[in-house]
Amino acid sequence: MPESSDELLALIQNLQEAQRRIVDATGGKVDAVLVTPTGPVLLPAAQQQLLRNEAEYRQFAAEKAAILDALPAHIALLDPEGRILTVNRAWRDFAATSAFSGQDFVVGLDYPATCEQPRDADARLAHVIAHGVRSILKGTARSFSTEYSCEELGAHRWFRVLGSPMPRGSGYGAVVMHVDIDERKHAEARTEEVKQRLETLVDEATVGILVHEDWKVIMANNAAAHIFGYAGKDEILALPDMRALYSPEELARITAYNEVRLRGGPAPGHYQVKSRKRDGTSVTLENHAFAVDWGGRKVVCAMITDVTEHLSNESQIRQLQKMEAVGQLTGGIAHDFNNILMVIFSNADELLEQVDLDPTTRRRIEQISEVAGRAAELTHSLLAFSRKLPLRPKHIDLNELVINTREMLRRTLGAQIEIESLLAEDLWRVNVDGAQIESVLVNLCINARDAMSSGGRLLIETTNVELDSGSDPLGMTHAPGRYVRLTVTDTGSGIPPEVLSRVFEPFFTTKDVGKGTGLGLSMVYGFLKQSGGHVEIYSELGVGTSIKVHLPRVLEGEGYEAVAAPAIPHGTERILVVEDDDRVREAVVGQLMSLGYAVDWAVDGATGLATIEATSTPYDLMLTDVVMPGPLSGKDLADAVAHRRPETKVLFMSGYSQDLILHGGRLDPGVHLLTKPFRKADLARAVRERLDVPLDAGSRPSQ
Numbered sequence: 001m002p003e004s005s006d007e008l009l010a011l012i013q014n015l016q017e018a019q020r021r022i023v024d025a026t027g028g029k030v031d032a033v034l035v036t037p038t039g040p041v042l043l044p045a046a047q048q049q050l051l052r053n054e055a056e057y058r059q060f061a062a063e064k065a066a067i068l069d070a071l072p073a074h075i076a077l078l079d080p081e082g083r084i085l086t087v088n089r090a091w092r093d094f095a096a097t098s099a100f101s102g103q104d105f106v107v108g109l110d111y112p113a114t115c116e117q118p119r120d121a122d123a124r125l126a127h128v129i130a131h132g133v134r135s136i137l138k139g140t141a142r143s144f145s146t147e148y149s150c151e152e153l154g155a156h157r158w159f160r161v162l163g164s165p166m167p168r169g170s171g172y173g174a175v176v177m178h179v180d181i182d183e184r185k186h187a188e189a190r191t192e193e194v195k196q197r198l199e200t201l202v203d204e205a206t207v208g209i210l211v212h213e214d215w216k217v218i219m220a221n222n223a224a225a226h227i228f229g230y231a232g233k234d235e236i237l238a239l240p241d242m243r244a245l246y247s248p249e250e251l252a253r254i255t256a257y258n259e260v261r262l263r264g265g266p267a268p269g270h271y272q273v274k275s276r277k278r279d280g281t282s283v284t285l286e287n288h289a290f291a292v293d294w295g296g297r298k299v300v301c302a303m304i305t306d307v308t309e310h311l312s313n314e315s316q317i318r319q320l321q322k323m324e325a326v327g328q329l330t331g332g333i334a335h336d337f338n339n340i341l342m343v344i345f346s347n348a349d350e351l352l353e354q355v356d357l358d359p360t361t362r363r364r365i366e367q368i369s370e371v372a373g374r375a376a377e378l379t380h381s382l383l384a385f386s387r388k389l390p391l392r393p394k395h396i397d398l399n400e401l402v403i404n405t406r407e408m409l410r411r412t413l414g415a416q417i418e419i420e421s422l423l424a425e426d427l428w429r430v431n432v433d434g435a436q437i438e439s440v441l442v443n444l445c446i447n448a449r450d451a452m453s454s455g456g457r458l459l460i461e462t463t464n465v466e467l468d469s470g471s472d473p474l475g476m477t478h479a480p481g482r483y484v485r486l487t488v489t490d491t492g493s494g495i496p497p498e499v500l501s502r503v504f505e506p507f508f509t510t511k512d513v514g515k516g517t518g519l520g521l522s523m524v525y526g527f528l529k530q531s532g533g534h535v536e537i538y539s540e541l542g543v544g545t546s547i548k549v550h551l552p553r554v555l556e557g558e559g560y561e562a563v564a565a566p567a568i569p570h571g572t573e574r575i576l577v578v579e580d581d582d583r584v585r586e587a588v589v590g591q592l593m594s595l596g597y598a599v600d601w602a603v604d605g606a607t608g609l610a611t612i613e614a615t616s617t618p619y620d621l622m623l624t625d626v627v628m629p630g631p632l633s634g635k636d637l638a639d640a641v642a643h644r645r646p647e648t649k650v651l652f653m654s655g656y657s658q659d660l661i662l663h664g665g666r667l668d669p670g671v672h673l674l675t676k677p678f679r680k681a682d683l684a685r686a687v688r689e690r691l692d693v694p695l696d697a698g699s700r701p702s703q
Contacts (some may be wrong), residue, residue: 072179077166080173082112082137095177129161136165136174147181158185158483203233208304210236211294218299227285227306229277229660241348247274247282254287261291262298272307283308284587337375338655339581341677344372346587349680350594376677393431393531395554398462398486399423405438409445416455424463428553430484432531436550440524444488444547447521451492451545461487483533483550494541503537524549568681568695569688570596573620577601578608578637579653580628584676588653591680605632609640612648619648621691623674626654639676651690653678 018312027579035457068075068088075088084107112130132144145162160179164174202209208224210217228245230236243251250273260267273287288303348369352362402421409419430437441460448458465485495503530537532552539545575597579585585601592599600619602608605628612619622641626634638650655676674686 004315034340073179076111076176077172078111078133078137078174078176078501079171080137082110082133082173084111085172091178104408109245129163132163133174133176135311136163139165145481147185157182174407176226208302208306210302210304211292212240212302213240213294213299215241217242218294224304227277227283227304228275229279229281235301245275247276250274257289258300261289261300264291265659284311297548337497338676341372341376343583343587344368344679345679346591348372350590372677396437397427397429397432398437398484398551399427401434401438401441402462402486405441409442412442413445413449413458417452418455418457419445420457420459422459422461424461426464427462428464428482428484429555431554432533436531440528440549441486441488442522443521444549448488448490448492448545451490451494453493456491456544458491459487459489461485461489463487464553465550484553486551487546488549489544489546491544494543495537495539495545496506496541500537500539501612504535510607568595568684569693570684571688572596572598573691574598574600574617575687576608576611576619576622576648578603578605578622578624578628578634580604580625580647584625588683591683592623594680595684604628604630605637606630608632608637609644612645618645619651621651621687623651623653625675626652649690649693651686 041195065086065088068086069090071088072090074091074094076091077085077087079085086107090129107211112133115130115133125146128144128146132141132146135141135144142161143164145160147158147160149156149158158181158598162177162179163177166175202219202221203223204222205223209219209221210224211219217237217239220233225231225233225236236242239245246254249702254273257267257271258536267289269290270286270288272298275283275285275287277283284307286305286307290301291298291319292301303312306541348365351357351365352369402423406419406421413419445460452458463485464482466480468480503543525535528549528551533550535550536548537545538548575592577585577592577599579588579601580603582603585603589599589601599609602611605624608622608624609632612622622638624634628634632640634652634654638652641648641650651672651674652674653674672686672690674683678686
């Protein structure tokens with residue numbers, strides 16, 4: 001028994017404390033406690049319940065440990081002070097490799113403090129982890145997360161460390177997990193690599209690529225920027241609204257297409273669109289547009305190509321094809337048409353030589369001759385444009401040409417046109433056909449007069465220029481070099497832009513039907529190209545037009561000389577005429593005989609060669625057509641005669657040579673040509689000039 005009341009009171013208090021602990025330990029299931037002198041003793045039933053509770057606790061602890069060990073993440077449970085209470089198997093296995101969960105991070109250690117101890121790991125990362133854990137334990141943060149890499153088994157791996165608070169009353173303060181994210185990081189790296197490759201492909205693509213949402217550019221490449229005249233894609237991305245890139249008349253169409261496309265409806269995928277560069281230059285784009293999913297929203301992707309130059313080249317090709325077609329057409333009709341005109345001229349000339357014609361008949365014949373002359377001019381213009389007109393170039397001073405034609409121009413243009421000239425001193429000479437360049441000047445001046453219906457001022461200028469390479473209005477390029485420029489400027493009505501690009505096309509004219517053939521400027525163009533020159537044209541409505549003709553400079557040569565036409569010469573030499581057209585042959589033979597010559601004839605090249613070989617006395621001259629049926633053309637016949645009868649001179653006649661005796665539009669050396677249709681006076685002078693040239697002066701045809 002207790003010796004005093006104090007001892008009794010202490011015993012009672014001990015008993016009560018023991019009872020409380022047992023109740024807590026057994027969950028209130030103890031039904032009896034025996035107090036002995038040595039202390040409280042549980043009755044058997046209570047002992048069994050306590051044992052059961054201990055077993056359940058151990059089983060729970062084992063299950064909790066098994067669950068933690070089964071998790072792949074490296075997990076540590078911390079108490080409210082930050083000390084490590086327990087870790088799972090992944091944490092323990094990670095001990096030898098992790099800089100922040102290694103051998104130092106064992107049960108009982110202060111985790112935040114241990115993180116901050118000096119080591120090889122990233123000090124900044126250690127501070128972040130320690131600060132995050134302390135913030136959770138203090139209740140100032142709900143969680144933290146950060147990524148890091150460390151070496152494991154000789155290779156770097158990526159992890160994410162996460163910290164979270166534990167429930168109050170659980171006995172834990174926080175849980176720390178290190179999750180292996182190496183596969184994800186590698187996947188992200190691969191994704192980033194693919195992304196970088198795609199961005200490189202997009203940036204290096206020659207096709208412009210634009211992705212826009214409601215006209216705001218969200219992705220672009222440098223090619224797109226360059227198409228629109230910007231330095232790089234960043235400038236395109238900075239645009240608040242890309243509608244400024246397109247001409248107003250195109251916006252409604254493009255907007256309608258985009259709206260239908262974004263709704264999933266049918267809209268043209270490929271189409272051309274007019275646009276403009278940053279500096280306002282107009283361009284034509286080939287647009288391939290489609291809708292794409294962009295982060296869960298529908299946007300428009302446009303792949304664009306600048307086809308302005310391509311379309312221009314196509315236009316030039318079509319123009320060149322048109323020119324070639326005109327050339328083929330000209331070649332097809334020129335020969336026969338000029339033969340027809342030859343017969344008309346021949347008969348008209350023979351009739352006009354009669355002295356007893358009454359005035360009415362003479363006037364009618366003269367009208368026939370004039371109309372035939374106009375028809376010959378049309379064929380001449382066609383041949384000039386198609387660059388198939390035989391040229392006889394010589395060194396010419398354009399200043400002298402302008403001076404010599406000035407009076408004729410005054411009579412032709414009329415008193416209402418004021419003609420002025422500004423001629424450069426020391427003007428370089430050019431090597432051109434004098435008659436043709438004079439025709440060019442007259443043609444340009446007449447066009448200028450027509451543009452000044454109420455009168456005006458016409459200025460003719462010459463100057464020396466040095467030019468870089470470039471192209472003319474029809475897209476034909478010219479070489480750089482030194483040129484002589486002949487400029488004709490008027491103060492007329494000017495030419496509208498839509499007409500300006502077509503003025504050199506054959507048959508194009510703005511005049512009323514019957515008032516113009518449309519061949520004047522096309523003849524100018526063809527002659528200049530054939531002569532190695534080019535033409536430029538500038539015009540402004542209401543101000544006037546300036547046409548600049550450029551001809552290549554030559555270093556030396558004779559100046560231009562206007563030669564008066566001599567009287568019709570005659571002769572008595574023997575001439576062989578070779579012509580397949582019966583009417584032309586009859587006309588030419590008759591004209592030559594009327595001039596005093598002894599004339600024989602042949603119907604084709606083979607017959608002509610046989611006639612040459614059969615005669616015992618060589619002919620003084622053979623006058624042969626160039627284009628003839630049969631095995632021998634006029635050129636073949638001339639070559640054969642040069643070998644068999646070198647003393648016989650050759651004079652060609654043709655309205656269309658098929659380049660048989662031309663190279664670059666110019667006669668071969670030693671070749672002489674009489675162009676059909678010709679008048680009797682032209683024939684007489686050409687024959688006489690050919691007969692009077694000595695054989696040793698390079699008169700033989702080239703082989």
